[in-house]
Amino acid sequence: MNVLLPDGKELELPKGATARDAAAKISRSLAKEAVGAIVNGELYDLFKPLPEGATVQILTRKDPEYQQLFRHTLAHVMAQAVKEFFSKKGYDPEEVKLGIGPVIENGFYYDIDAPEPISEADLPEIEKLMQRIIKKNLPLRRYVLDREEALARYRGKDPYKTELIEDLPEGEEISFYEQEGFTDLCRGPHVPSTGKIPPYFKLTHVAGAYWRGDESRPMLQRIYGVAFRSKEELEHHLWQIEEAKKRDHRRLGRQLELFHIDPLVGKGLVLWLPKGNVLREELIAFMRDEQIRRGYQLVTTPHIGSLELYKTSGHYPYYAESQFPPMELEDGEAYLLKPMNCPHHVRIYAMRPRSYRELPLRLAEFGTVYRFEQSGELHGLTRVRGFTQDDAHIFCTPEQVKEEFLGVLDLTLKVFGTLGMGDFRVRIGVRDPGSDKYVGDAEHWATAERQIQQACDEAGLDYTIEEGDAAFYGPKLDFVVKDVLGREWQLGTIQVDYNLPERFDISYKGPDGEEHRPVMIHRAPFGSLERFIGILIEHFAGEFPLWLAPVQVVVVPIADRHHGYAGKVRDELESAGLRVEVDERPERMNAKIRDAETQKVPLILVVGDKEQEEGTVAVRDRRSGERATKTLDEVLQELKARLAERK
Numbered sequence: 001m002n003v004l005l006p007d008g009k010e011l012e013l014p015k016g017a018t019a020r021d022a023a024a025k026i027s028r029s030l031a032k033e034a035v036g037a038i039v040n041g042e043l044y045d046l047f048k049p050l051p052e053g054a055t056v057q058i059l060t061r062k063d064p065e066y067q068q069l070f071r072h073t074l075a076h077v078m079a080q081a082v083k084e085f086f087s088k089k090g091y092d093p094e095e096v097k098l099g100i101g102p103v104i105e106n107g108f109y110y111d112i113d114a115p116e117p118i119s120e121a122d123l124p125e126i127e128k129l130m131q132r133i134i135k136k137n138l139p140l141r142r143y144v145l146d147r148e149e150a151l152a153r154y155r156g157k158d159p160y161k162t163e164l165i166e167d168l169p170e171g172e173e174i175s176f177y178e179q180e181g182f183t184d185l186c187r188g189p190h191v192p193s194t195g196k197i198p199p200y201f202k203l204t205h206v207a208g209a210y211w212r213g214d215e216s217r218p219m220l221q222r223i224y225g226v227a228f229r230s231k232e233e234l235e236h237h238l239w240q241i242e243e244a245k246k247r248d249h250r251r252l253g254r255q256l257e258l259f260h261i262d263p264l265v266g267k268g269l270v271l272w273l274p275k276g277n278v279l280r281e282e283l284i285a286f287m288r289d290e291q292i293r294r295g296y297q298l299v300t301t302p303h304i305g306s307l308e309l310y311k312t313s314g315h316y317p318y319y320a321e322s323q324f325p326p327m328e329l330e331d332g333e334a335y336l337l338k339p340m341n342c343p344h345h346v347r348i349y350a351m352r353p354r355s356y357r358e359l360p361l362r363l364a365e366f367g368t369v370y371r372f373e374q375s376g377e378l379h380g381l382t383r384v385r386g387f388t389q390d391d392a393h394i395f396c397t398p399e400q401v402k403e404e405f406l407g408v409l410d411l412t413l414k415v416f417g418t419l420g421m422g423d424f425r426v427r428i429g430v431r432d433p434g435s436d437k438y439v440g441d442a443e444h445w446a447t448a449e450r451q452i453q454q455a456c457d458e459a460g461l462d463y464t465i466e467e468g469d470a471a472f473y474g475p476k477l478d479f480v481v482k483d484v485l486g487r488e489w490q491l492g493t494i495q496v497d498y499n500l501p502e503r504f505d506i507s508y509k510g511p512d513g514e515e516h517r518p519v520m521i522h523r524a525p526f527g528s529l530e531r532f533i534g535i536l537i538e539h540f541a542g543e544f545p546l547w548l549a550p551v552q553v554v555v556v557p558i559a560d561r562h563h564g565y566a567g568k569v570r571d572e573l574e575s576a577g578l579r580v581e582v583d584e585r586p587e588r589m590n591a592k593i594r595d596a597e598t599q600k601v602p603l604i605l606v607v608g609d610k611e612q613e614e615g616t617v618a619v620r621d622r623r624s625g626e627r628a629t630k631t632l633d634e635v636l637q638e639l640k641a642r643l644a645e646r647k
Helices: 018-028 030-031 066-088 120-135 147-155 159-166 233-245 248-253 273-295 307-313 342-349 400-419 442-459 500-502 529-540 560-575 589-598 609-614 633-644
Strands: 002-004 010-012 036-038 042-044 056-059 108-115 141-145 172-177 184-187 200-210 219-228 302-308 334-337 359-369 386-396 423-432 464-467 476-482 490-498 518-525 553-557 580-582 603-607 617-623 627-631
Touching: 018 030, 018 036, 018 056, 018 500, 018 609, 066 108, 066 172, 066 184, 066 219, 066 302, 108 200, 108 273, 120 200, 141 147, 141 273, 147 159, 147 172, 159 184, 184 423, 200 233, 219 233, 233 248, 233 400, 233 529, 248 529, 273 359, 273 386, 273 400, 302 307, 307 334, 342 359, 342 386, 342 500, 342 518, 386 400, 386 529, 400 442, 400 476, 400 490, 400 518, 423 442, 442 490, 490 500, 490 529, 500 518, 518 560, 553 560, 553 589, 560 580, 560 603, 560 609, 589 603, 603 609, 609 617, 617 633, 627 633
Parallel strands: 423 464, 553 580, 553 603
Antiparallel strands: 002 010, 036 042, 036 056, 108 219, 141 172, 172 184, 200 219, 302 334, 359 386, 386 518, 423 476, 476 490, 490 518, 603 617, 617 627
């Protein structure tokens, strides 16, 4: 048979040849370095037979796909090590039943039904066994069994593998991989031997996992691991994990007294505490000022609406499962907790006839909406059931779409730049032509998708196009922001919508005296304010820039006799618009300073005899590390400048 190489050359091979055979035919050195292949765009290992006429690219350790190969094999190595671990405890290895062990981001896991619980204290010993298996450089072998032979191997011994085989479609190939007597049902692909696995991995934790995600099925133990090509990558990832724990917004939210989620109030419903509310209101004020300067008009709409409103918009029943149940009244009326602000804004537009001279009409609202997220999916501020959106809807003519879109892009970039979140990528979500979840005219969809791409091109933004990622009523542009730990978060979004104006039958009178359909642009640079603040807390590790800090300055009097001067310092700072506290507790100065640092207050001003006599303050700046004595006027001028620049 013949296969095609990336350079266009044909390679003749015997029938049933593998990627290993192809590599050997190309060169001896390539055969030695080969770890896998890309075959017709699919990742293969060196064992699986190649199809006739396939395009084959041989992979080495330099290729990015190598990570997926060795992480998958590590899952098998871990399963083998777990069996050996229990064998040393006196158990028959067959008593360790195996579920599934896939590759995941940065690593792998395996679901295991063990004869006794596996604790995290056991993981170092399992790691040692894994390292020994890797050092042995055990060759892997792939083979195929027919259905009955495969079932005979596991029936009555391992219910999980038996079920997996029984669920395979008739006629599907059933493959196994073996190393040193350890065999596992697996599609692959894998590296050719355990010695091809870099030894830079770590088992991170053990968690419970229902078999196949079904709460009615047995609970297995899932062992997670991470794995990388180099020691430096592994150490950096482990540092990220520890740093993420320190930055966890739920922990910092308690420590800094920013927010509280009370089970008696309800799961996923946020109570903003005084300090957290300052943070929230500062962000709202920032966005409000920017919007007013850019010609937006602020509106407020109810927290509920008629069910008919959301039926007309399409949010009900399209997203019925993610919404709270309708409230049925005795007179037959039904209402819904507001899942989206846009239908309300459409009805504001529709309250009277509109002229092209009024367009673009930009309506903005910090509107709270409600979604019925599953309990298991709730997570601090980043996944809640009630959240506030910095929502706006621009009603414009088709000719105004690009200019308005560019204006929203500029606003979004201003937000990210102000908050130090300049590392982002942009993706355009378009509809999947094969899906029936989208509404509206295909021509309108094509126009909207083209307009978004043209605006991005004009703004000089690089972007990717994600098919199937559009909203049900229109294509969208999403900003995916990378935080200081390198984690990605989808934040701002802009959507072009020709469909809601059609569904609500809204129009404007054009210069020709005829009625025309407006276009809607939906936009929310923050997205969910709750989620955005949760991400900000972790991005800044609770050390907010001065303009956002709930308490900007703490004045620390050294002794009781300095309270009067400390009060004067506070009054002058407050008159300049700063948020200031004086720590008058009967504690030692160092304890007061330590507590202010724990609360991550940007500026600590210490005052004693010398400062009181000279009209100065001893400055401790958390962000710059500066320690200096300055006049109060100097401090005021510096702080005013930082606030004006939002630093």
